[in-house]
Amino acid sequence: MQGQEYEIGLTVGDNRSDIFTFVISPESQIRKWEYVYIKAGETNLLGRIEDLLSKSDLLNDRMDYESVKKYTTSNIKDNVDICVVKIIGAVKDGIISRSRYLIRPGQPVFRATKEMLESIFKFDDQRSLEIGYLADQPDVKIFANINGLRRHLSIIAQTGAGKSHTAGVLMEELLKKGASIIVLDPHADYVLMKNSDKAIYRDNIKVFRTPMSTGRYTAKLGKVDEFTIKFQDLNDEEVREIMGIHENFVNQSKIVKDVMEKLTGRKDVDEFIQKSEQIDTEKRIAARIKYLKKIKAIFGDKTTDVSEYLAPSRMSVIDLSGLDQSLANYFAYKVISQAYDAKVTGSFEYPVFLFIEEAHNFAPPMKVKGSGVSQMLYDTIKKIAAEGRKFGIFLVIITQRPGKIDQDVLSQCNSQIILRITNPSDQKAILESSENISESLMSDLPSLDVGEAIIVGEIVKMPVIAKIRQRETEEGGLDVDIVEMLQKARMEAEKRNDPRAIVENVKKLME
Numbered sequence: 001m002q003g004q005e006y007e008i009g010l011t012v013g014d015n016r017s018d019i020f021t022f023v024i025s026p027e028s029q030i031r032k033w034e035y036v037y038i039k040a041g042e043t044n045l046l047g048r049i050e051d052l053l054s055k056s057d058l059l060n061d062r063m064d065y066e067s068v069k070k071y072t073t074s075n076i077k078d079n080v081d082i083c084v085v086k087i088i089g090a091v092k093d094g095i096i097s098r099s100r101y102l103i104r105p106g107q108p109v110f111r112a113t114k115e116m117l118e119s120i121f122k123f124d125d126q127r128s129l130e131i132g133y134l135a136d137q138p139d140v141k142i143f144a145n146i147n148g149l150r151r152h153l154s155i156i157a158q159t160g161a162g163k164s165h166t167a168g169v170l171m172e173e174l175l176k177k178g179a180s181i182i183v184l185d186p187h188a189d190y191v192l193m194k195n196s197d198k199a200i201y202r203d204n205i206k207v208f209r210t211p212m213s214t215g216r217y218t219a220k221l222g223k224v225d226e227f228t229i230k231f232q233d234l235n236d237e238e239v240r241e242i243m244g245i246h247e248n249f250v251n252q253s254k255i256v257k258d259v260m261e262k263l264t265g266r267k268d269v270d271e272f273i274q275k276s277e278q279i280d281t282e283k284r285i286a287a288r289i290k291y292l293k294k295i296k297a298i299f300g301d302k303t304t305d306v307s308e309y310l311a312p313s314r315m316s317v318i319d320l321s322g323l324d325q326s327l328a329n330y331f332a333y334k335v336i337s338q339a340y341d342a343k344v345t346g347s348f349e350y351p352v353f354l355f356i357e358e359a360h361n362f363a364p365p366m367k368v369k370g371s372g373v374s375q376m377l378y379d380t381i382k383k384i385a386a387e388g389r390k391f392g393i394f395l396v397i398i399t400q401r402p403g404k405i406d407q408d409v410l411s412q413c414n415s416q417i418i419l420r421i422t423n424p425s426d427q428k429a430i431l432e433s434s435e436n437i438s439e440s441l442m443s444d445l446p447s448l449d450v451g452e453a454i455i456v457g458e459i460v461k462m463p464v465i466a467k468i469r470q471r472e473t474e475e476g477g478l479d480v481d482i483v484e485m486l487q488k489a490r491m492e493a494e495k496r497n498d499p500r501a502i503v504e505n506v507k508k509l510m511e
């Protein structure tokens with residue numbers, strides 16, 4: 001092992017093979033979550049500081065302020081500083097194995113060196129995705145193992161803690177490795193990644209928008225690709241689904257079928273609406289026709305083909321903004337099922353990474369077997385979660401509601417990046433879905449800062465608390481600076497109420 005060794009304490013008290021305590025040497029400064037090691041023959045037993053205690057018999061909690069003050073001004077100190085360390089494993093040449101060593105009192109404890117930590121957190125260049133650095137040691141970079149994504153990943157955090165930022169970092173790293181990425185983006189949070197000076201992002205990211213998109217960031221983005229459906233390509237069931245008619249509504253479904261049979265002209269949505277209004281004299285599907293009129297902008301001259309959004313070294317952001325959930329489900333189903341088919345049939349040979357933002361809306365727990373698109377979407381996501389790795393299609397599930405997502409899907413994600421979460425029921429859902437995360441790691445979740453994450457599972461050799469690195473691409477959905485926006489609003493109001501402006505306006509009205 002290279003690097004200078006710093007002895008920072010000596011083990012004391014009763015120790016187990018997985019936990020030990022040590023007393024800190026007076027000159028050492030120690031922080032929670034730091035890594036330390038003790039020697040066991042040829043190997044080093046690496047551990048993480050879980051707790052810090054400073055004890056004093058003299059200055060006890062029965063003393064009043066004045067008495068304590070007297071002691072401290074006479075410089076009398078009897079405090080003992082103790083660290084509790086959880087053993088991670090025995091480390092040799094960057095490989096961690098289970099530790100079964102006995103830890104005796106009096107053994108020297110060393111601070112883990114940068115070289116030692118780097119050897120653990122790095123993989124060879126082909127496999128390494130640089131996602132951040134140690135939360136308390138910014139000079140130690142943290143990498144994720146790309147092969148760890150074979151068993152899927154979930155990114156979980158409460159709102160504003162840094163989920164989209166983290167997912168964006170991962171997309172950047174995957175693109176650098178030549179990955180094919182599809183992003184289901186309900187709020188157009190990722191579209192700005194294309195808006196980059198760097199060729200890798202500018203040339204390889206494509207944004208697809210449905211004609212109903214909210215058009216967020218259009219001024220910055222310029223022209224993007226359209227994701228449309230050609231009405232003529234739809235069958236009866238698909239039209240019924242898009243109109244939001246449940247298959248159990250037999251009469252309404254029959255009307256849709258009858259109308260479809262009667263289409264003779266352009267067979268487009270306008271003809272469908274016109275014929276429906278003629279046939280549906282009892283107005284059984286009037287409300288659904290009204291809805292179809294509202295959403296008919298989604299139909300275009302062609303159905304976007306999978307080959308447009310699935311290509312080697314291409315990231316396709318599918319902007320689903322502006323769609324209600326059932327329509328978003330329809331588009332999500334189209335995209336996911338076609339990508340899955342392309343992998344299963346072998347027509348697309350490269351690995352595909354499927355990022356699902358707001359995944360709780362696309363794969364909620366299905367207590368009773370549903371029907372239609374939402375059930376088909378759920379089944380496909382579940383299939384990918386269970387079997388995707390066999391075919392080379394991998395999920396990255398992003399959610400702020402781990403309790404509101406199907407637990408089978410969540411538990412198939414073998415790696416987790418978990419940012420700040422304070423809600424106990426969300427914490428419970430994470431604990432139940434992951435065997436990688438311990439109660440003690442869980443207890444650190446509420447104290448994480450924005451952008452700090454606990455990373456566990458196959459993508460890392462050992463659980464780690466990391467700060468996710470800065471983004472290279474532009475972020476959407478940044479936090480609004482309320483002070484700045486209110487200042488702008490006040491200036492607008494001042495302009496509006498300026499007597500000269502009022503006179504000008506009156507003059508204009510008189511003209």
Ligand SMILES: Nc1ncnc2c1ncn2[C@@H]1O[C@H](COP(=O)(O)OP(=O)(O)OP(=O)(O)O)[C@@H](O)[C@H]1O
Pocket residue numbers: 157158159160161162163164165166400450451452467468469470475477478479
């Ligand atoms: N690692 C980081 N370094 C610096 N800034 C960060 C980091 N992570 C997040 N942020 C900032 O924190 C804010 C919230 O991040 P982000 O939008 O990713 O959160 P979120 O969890 O996706 O929130 P929401 O659920 O509302 O979409 C953003 O302004 C983002 O730039």
